[in-house]
Amino acid sequence: MNHLSSVKHVIIILSGKGGVGKSTMAVQITLGLHAAGKKVGLLDVDLCGPSIPKMFNLEGRDIHQCPEGWLPVYVDKEQKIGVMSIGFLLSDLDDAVVWRGPKKNAMIKQFLSDVYWQDVDYLIIDTPPGTSDEHITVMEALRAYNPDGAILVTTPQAVAVGDVRRELTFCRKTHIPVVGIVENMSGYVCPHCSECTNIFSKGGGQSLAEQNNVPFLGSIPIDRHLTMSLDTGKNFLEENPGSPAVEAISHMVTRLIAIDKDLP
Numbered sequence: 467m468n469h470l471s472s473v474k475h476v477i478i479i480l481s482g483k484g485g486v487g488k489s490t491m492a493v494q495i496t497l498g499l500h501a502a503g504k505k506v507g508l509l510d511v512d513l514c515g516p517s518i519p520k521m522f523n524l525e526g527r528d529i530h531q532c533p534e535g536w537l538p539v540y541v542d543k544e545q546k547i548g549v550m551s552i553g554f555l556l557s558d559l560d561d562a563v564v565w566r567g568p569k570k571n572a573m574i575k576q577f578l579s580d581v582y583w584q585d586v587d588y589l590i591i592d593t594p595p596g597t598s599d600e601h602i603t604v605m606e607a608l609r610a611y612n613p614d615g616a617i618l619v620t621t622p623q624a625v626a627v628g629d630v631r632r633e634l635t636f637c638r639k640t641h642i643p644v645v646g647i648v649e650n651m652s653g654y655v656c657p658h659c660s661e662c663t664n665i666f667s668k669g670g671g672q673s674l675a676e677q678n679n680v681p682f683l684g685s686i687p688i689d690r691h692l693t694m695s696l697d698t699g700k701n702f703l704e705e706n707p708g709s710p711a712v713e714a715i716s717h718m719v720t721r722l723i724a725i726d727k728d729l730p
Protein backbone atom coordinates (compact mmCIF):
# COMPACT_ATOMS: atom_id res chain seq x y z
CA MET A 467 0.00 0.00 0.00
CA ASN A 468 1.35 3.48 -0.81
CA HIS A 469 0.22 5.82 1.95
CA LEU A 470 2.14 8.67 0.33
CA SER A 471 -0.45 8.83 -2.44
CA SER A 472 -2.74 10.67 0.00
CA VAL A 473 -0.01 13.24 0.77
CA LYS A 474 -0.41 16.46 -1.23
CA HIS A 475 3.19 17.74 -1.07
CA VAL A 476 6.41 15.86 -0.32
CA ILE A 477 9.41 18.07 0.50
CA ILE A 478 12.89 16.69 1.11
CA ILE A 479 15.29 18.59 3.36
CA LEU A 480 18.92 18.22 2.26
CA SER A 481 22.34 19.39 3.30
CA GLY A 482 25.76 18.52 1.94
CA LYS A 483 27.26 18.28 5.41
CA GLY A 484 26.16 17.78 9.02
CA GLY A 485 25.53 20.45 11.60
CA VAL A 486 24.23 23.21 9.31
CA GLY A 487 20.76 23.05 10.89
CA LYS A 488 18.95 20.72 8.51
CA SER A 489 16.86 19.05 11.23
CA THR A 490 16.28 22.45 12.85
CA MET A 491 14.88 23.77 9.56
CA ALA A 492 12.79 20.60 9.06
CA VAL A 493 11.18 21.20 12.48
CA GLN A 494 10.65 24.95 11.96
CA ILE A 495 9.15 24.40 8.48
CA THR A 496 6.81 21.81 10.01
CA LEU A 497 5.76 24.23 12.77
CA GLY A 498 5.39 27.08 10.28
CA LEU A 499 3.18 25.04 7.95
CA HIS A 500 1.09 23.98 10.95
CA ALA A 501 0.74 27.65 11.98
CA ALA A 502 -0.50 28.32 8.42
CA GLY A 503 -3.31 25.80 9.00
CA LYS A 504 -1.76 22.80 7.24
CA LYS A 505 -1.73 19.20 8.41
CA VAL A 506 1.93 18.13 8.41
CA GLY A 507 3.93 14.92 8.69
CA LEU A 508 7.65 14.93 9.51
CA LEU A 509 9.59 11.82 8.55
CA ASP A 510 13.12 11.56 9.97
CA VAL A 511 15.22 9.22 7.85
CA ASP A 512 18.50 10.64 9.18
CA LEU A 513 19.53 7.21 10.42
CA CYS A 514 22.97 8.43 11.56
CA GLY A 515 21.66 11.00 14.02
CA PRO A 516 17.89 11.05 14.50
CA SER A 517 17.43 14.32 16.40
CA ILE A 518 13.78 15.04 15.57
CA PRO A 519 12.16 13.22 18.59
CA LYS A 520 14.22 15.35 21.02
CA MET A 521 13.37 18.57 19.16
CA PHE A 522 9.66 17.81 19.77
CA ASN A 523 10.20 16.42 23.28
CA LEU A 524 8.95 13.02 22.09
CA GLU A 525 11.93 10.90 23.15
CA GLY A 526 11.08 7.42 24.40
CA ARG A 527 7.64 7.35 22.76
CA ASP A 528 6.54 4.00 21.32
CA ILE A 529 5.33 3.47 17.79
CA HIS A 530 1.93 1.82 17.46
CA GLN A 531 0.65 -0.27 14.59
CA CYS A 532 -2.82 -0.20 13.09
CA PRO A 533 -4.13 -2.42 10.28
CA GLU A 534 -3.01 0.23 7.74
CA GLY A 535 0.58 0.47 9.02
CA TRP A 536 2.66 2.37 11.57
CA LEU A 537 0.94 5.30 13.21
CA PRO A 538 2.98 8.52 13.46
CA VAL A 539 3.56 9.96 16.92
CA TYR A 540 1.45 13.10 17.20
CA VAL A 541 2.83 16.32 18.69
CA ASP A 542 -0.57 17.93 19.33
CA LYS A 543 -3.98 16.76 20.56
CA GLU A 544 -5.62 17.72 17.26
CA GLN A 545 -3.21 15.36 15.46
CA LYS A 546 -2.16 18.01 12.94
CA ILE A 547 1.59 17.32 13.34
CA GLY A 548 2.67 13.69 13.06
CA VAL A 549 6.27 12.54 13.45
CA MET A 550 8.01 9.30 12.49
CA SER A 551 11.68 8.74 13.26
CA ILE A 552 14.17 5.92 13.50
CA GLY A 553 14.82 7.42 16.94
CA PHE A 554 11.55 5.87 18.18
CA LEU A 555 12.88 2.42 17.31
CA LEU A 556 16.24 2.76 19.07
CA SER A 557 16.26 1.75 22.73
CA ASP A 558 19.22 4.02 23.40
CA LEU A 559 19.53 7.18 21.33
CA ASP A 560 23.28 7.18 21.90
CA ASP A 561 23.49 3.93 19.90
CA ALA A 562 25.14 4.91 16.65
CA VAL A 563 23.22 3.41 13.76
CA VAL A 564 26.03 1.66 11.95
CA TRP A 565 23.88 -0.27 9.51
CA ARG A 566 25.38 -0.89 6.14
CA GLY A 567 23.87 0.56 2.96
CA PRO A 568 21.38 -2.19 2.02
CA LYS A 569 19.89 -2.43 5.52
CA LYS A 570 19.64 1.36 5.76
CA ASN A 571 17.95 1.56 2.40
CA ALA A 572 15.48 -1.19 3.32
CA MET A 573 14.61 0.69 6.52
CA ILE A 574 14.11 3.96 4.65
CA LYS A 575 11.91 2.25 2.06
CA GLN A 576 9.83 0.70 4.83
CA PHE A 577 9.46 4.13 6.47
CA LEU A 578 8.31 5.57 3.17
CA SER A 579 5.75 2.89 2.46
CA ASP A 580 4.47 1.77 5.87
CA VAL A 581 3.65 4.94 7.81
CA TYR A 582 -0.07 5.71 7.79
CA TRP A 583 -0.03 9.52 7.30
CA GLN A 584 -3.78 9.99 6.82
CA ASP A 585 -4.21 12.86 4.37
CA VAL A 586 -1.45 15.25 5.36
CA ASP A 587 -1.01 18.41 3.29
CA TYR A 588 2.79 18.33 3.58
CA LEU A 589 5.24 15.56 4.33
CA ILE A 590 8.65 16.96 5.28
CA ILE A 591 11.48 14.42 5.03
CA ASP A 592 14.70 15.01 6.99
CA THR A 593 17.51 13.11 5.25
CA PRO A 594 21.05 12.10 6.28
CA PRO A 595 23.64 14.81 5.47
CA GLY A 596 25.96 14.22 2.53
CA THR A 597 26.12 13.76 -1.21
CA SER A 598 27.83 10.35 -1.47
CA ASP A 599 26.74 7.36 -3.56
CA GLU A 600 24.82 6.07 -0.56
CA HIS A 601 22.83 9.32 -0.48
CA ILE A 602 22.11 8.97 -4.18
CA THR A 603 20.47 5.60 -3.40
CA VAL A 604 18.33 7.27 -0.71
CA MET A 605 17.28 9.98 -3.17
CA GLU A 606 16.39 7.38 -5.77
CA ALA A 607 14.12 5.67 -3.25
CA LEU A 608 12.52 9.05 -2.46
CA ARG A 609 12.10 9.96 -6.13
CA ALA A 610 9.75 7.01 -6.54
CA TYR A 611 7.30 8.91 -4.30
CA ASN A 612 7.10 11.89 -6.60
CA PRO A 613 8.41 14.62 -4.28
CA ASP A 614 7.77 18.30 -5.08
CA GLY A 615 11.50 18.70 -4.58
CA ALA A 616 14.25 19.48 -2.12
CA ILE A 617 15.04 22.40 0.14
CA LEU A 618 18.82 22.83 0.42
CA VAL A 619 19.94 24.03 3.84
CA THR A 620 23.27 25.77 4.00
CA THR A 621 25.27 28.26 6.05
CA PRO A 622 27.29 31.30 4.91
CA GLN A 623 30.54 29.34 5.41
CA ALA A 624 29.26 26.35 3.41
CA VAL A 625 28.33 28.67 0.53
CA ALA A 626 31.85 30.12 0.67
CA VAL A 627 33.53 26.73 0.25
CA GLY A 628 31.25 25.56 -2.53
CA ASP A 629 29.17 22.98 -0.62
CA VAL A 630 25.91 24.24 -2.08
CA ARG A 631 27.20 23.92 -5.61
CA ARG A 632 27.85 20.23 -4.86
CA GLU A 633 24.30 19.91 -3.47
CA LEU A 634 22.85 21.49 -6.60
CA THR A 635 24.84 19.05 -8.75
CA PHE A 636 23.62 16.22 -6.50
CA CYS A 637 19.99 17.23 -7.09
CA ARG A 638 20.56 17.40 -10.84
CA LYS A 639 22.20 13.95 -10.78
CA THR A 640 19.32 12.43 -8.81
CA HIS A 641 16.65 14.31 -10.82
CA ILE A 642 15.17 15.94 -7.73
CA PRO A 643 13.91 19.49 -8.42
CA VAL A 644 15.18 22.21 -6.06
CA VAL A 645 12.29 23.94 -4.28
CA GLY A 646 14.66 26.49 -2.76
CA ILE A 647 17.81 27.34 -0.82
CA VAL A 648 17.81 28.44 2.85
CA GLU A 649 20.83 30.11 4.42
CA ASN A 650 20.81 29.16 8.11
CA MET A 651 23.01 30.64 10.87
CA SER A 652 23.10 33.82 8.86
CA GLY A 653 24.00 36.42 11.50
CA TYR A 654 23.49 36.34 15.25
CA VAL A 655 20.52 37.80 17.12
CA CYS A 656 21.62 39.55 20.31
CA PRO A 657 19.63 38.18 23.30
CA HIS A 658 19.57 41.67 24.87
CA CYS A 659 18.46 43.97 22.09
CA SER A 660 17.45 41.55 19.27
CA GLU A 661 19.89 43.33 16.94
CA CYS A 662 21.13 40.96 14.22
CA THR A 663 24.91 41.03 13.63
CA ASN A 664 26.41 39.39 10.54
CA ILE A 665 29.37 37.39 11.81
CA PHE A 666 30.19 35.86 8.43
CA SER A 667 29.59 37.41 5.04
CA LYS A 668 25.91 37.36 4.19
CA GLY A 669 24.07 37.04 0.88
CA GLY A 670 26.11 34.19 -0.67
CA GLY A 671 23.09 31.84 -0.58
CA GLN A 672 20.91 34.38 -2.33
CA SER A 673 23.39 35.13 -5.12
CA LEU A 674 24.03 31.42 -5.63
CA ALA A 675 20.27 30.82 -5.88
CA GLU A 676 19.99 33.63 -8.43
CA GLN A 677 22.94 32.32 -10.46
CA ASN A 678 21.36 28.86 -10.59
CA ASN A 679 17.84 30.11 -11.17
CA VAL A 680 16.37 28.49 -8.06
CA PRO A 681 14.23 30.25 -5.43
CA PHE A 682 15.91 31.70 -2.35
CA LEU A 683 13.70 31.02 0.69
CA GLY A 684 15.53 33.28 3.12
CA SER A 685 18.27 33.76 5.71
CA ILE A 686 17.67 32.48 9.24
CA PRO A 687 19.85 34.04 11.97
CA ILE A 688 21.39 32.20 14.93
CA ASP A 689 19.07 32.73 17.88
CA ARG A 690 19.84 31.39 21.34
CA HIS A 691 16.11 31.00 21.99
CA LEU A 692 15.85 28.69 18.99
CA THR A 693 18.58 26.41 20.41
CA MET A 694 16.80 26.46 23.79
CA SER A 695 13.40 25.66 22.24
CA LEU A 696 14.93 22.71 20.36
CA ASP A 697 16.62 21.42 23.52
CA THR A 698 13.35 21.47 25.45
CA GLY A 699 10.93 20.52 22.66
CA LYS A 700 9.05 23.87 22.79
CA ASN A 701 7.37 25.60 19.86
CA PHE A 702 9.88 28.36 18.99
CA LEU A 703 7.48 30.17 16.65
CA GLU A 704 4.70 30.43 19.23
CA GLU A 705 7.01 31.39 22.08
CA ASN A 706 8.95 34.17 20.33
CA PRO A 707 6.51 36.13 18.19
CA GLY A 708 8.04 39.07 16.34
CA SER A 709 11.68 38.00 16.83
CA PRO A 710 13.92 38.30 13.73
CA ALA A 711 14.37 34.51 13.48
CA VAL A 712 10.62 33.86 13.76
CA GLU A 713 9.92 36.51 11.13
CA ALA A 714 12.51 34.93 8.81
CA ILE A 715 11.09 31.41 9.33
CA SER A 716 7.51 32.61 8.73
CA HIS A 717 8.65 34.37 5.55
CA MET A 718 10.39 31.16 4.38
CA VAL A 719 7.22 29.12 4.95
CA THR A 720 5.04 31.67 3.14
CA ARG A 721 7.46 31.52 0.17
CA LEU A 722 7.37 27.71 0.25
CA ILE A 723 3.56 27.61 0.19
CA ALA A 724 3.51 30.12 -2.70
CA ILE A 725 6.10 28.13 -4.70
CA ASP A 726 4.29 24.86 -4.11
CA LYS A 727 1.04 26.32 -5.42
CA ASP A 728 2.75 26.91 -8.75
CA LEU A 729 4.13 23.39 -9.01
CA PRO A 730 2.44 21.06 -11.47
Ligand SMILES: Nc1ncnc2c1ncn2[C@@H]1O[C@H](COP(=O)(O)OP(=O)(O)OP(=O)(O)O)[C@@H](O)[C@H]1O
Nearest residue numbers: 484485486487488489490595687688689692693696
Ligand atom coordinates in the same frame (compact mmCIF):
# COMPACT_ATOMS: atom_id res chain seq x y z
N1 LIG B 1 19.42 29.30 13.48
C1 LIG B 1 19.83 28.67 14.56
N2 LIG B 1 19.92 29.33 15.76
C2 LIG B 1 20.38 28.71 16.86
N3 LIG B 1 20.76 27.43 16.90
C3 LIG B 1 20.68 26.72 15.76
C4 LIG B 1 20.21 27.28 14.54
N4 LIG B 1 20.24 26.32 13.59
C5 LIG B 1 20.69 25.20 14.17
N5 LIG B 1 20.97 25.43 15.48
C6 LIG B 1 21.55 24.48 16.44
O1 LIG B 1 22.67 23.86 15.81
C7 LIG B 1 22.76 22.48 16.16
C8 LIG B 1 22.79 21.62 14.89
O2 LIG B 1 21.54 21.72 14.24
P1 LIG B 1 20.85 20.46 13.53
O3 LIG B 1 20.86 19.25 14.41
O4 LIG B 1 19.54 20.95 13.02
O5 LIG B 1 21.87 20.25 12.32
P2 LIG B 1 21.82 19.16 11.18
O6 LIG B 1 22.32 19.84 9.95
O7 LIG B 1 20.49 18.51 11.10
O8 LIG B 1 22.87 18.12 11.68
P3 LIG B 1 22.95 16.57 11.26
O9 LIG B 1 22.64 16.51 9.82
O10 LIG B 1 24.35 16.22 11.63
O11 LIG B 1 21.90 15.87 12.08
C9 LIG B 1 21.56 22.17 17.05
O12 LIG B 1 22.00 22.19 18.37
C10 LIG B 1 20.60 23.34 16.82
O13 LIG B 1 19.89 23.65 17.99
Ligand code: SF4
Nearest residue numbers: 656657658659660661
Ligand atom coordinates in the same frame (compact mmCIF):
# COMPACT_ATOMS: atom_id res chain seq x y z
S1 SF4 C 1 23.76 44.11 20.00
FE1 SF4 C 1 23.29 45.72 21.45
S2 SF4 C 1 22.64 44.71 23.37
FE2 SF4 C 1 23.53 43.20 22.01
S3 SF4 C 1 25.59 43.03 22.76
FE3 SF4 C 1 25.63 44.47 21.04
S4 SF4 C 1 25.31 46.46 22.00
FE4 SF4 C 1 24.80 44.92 23.52
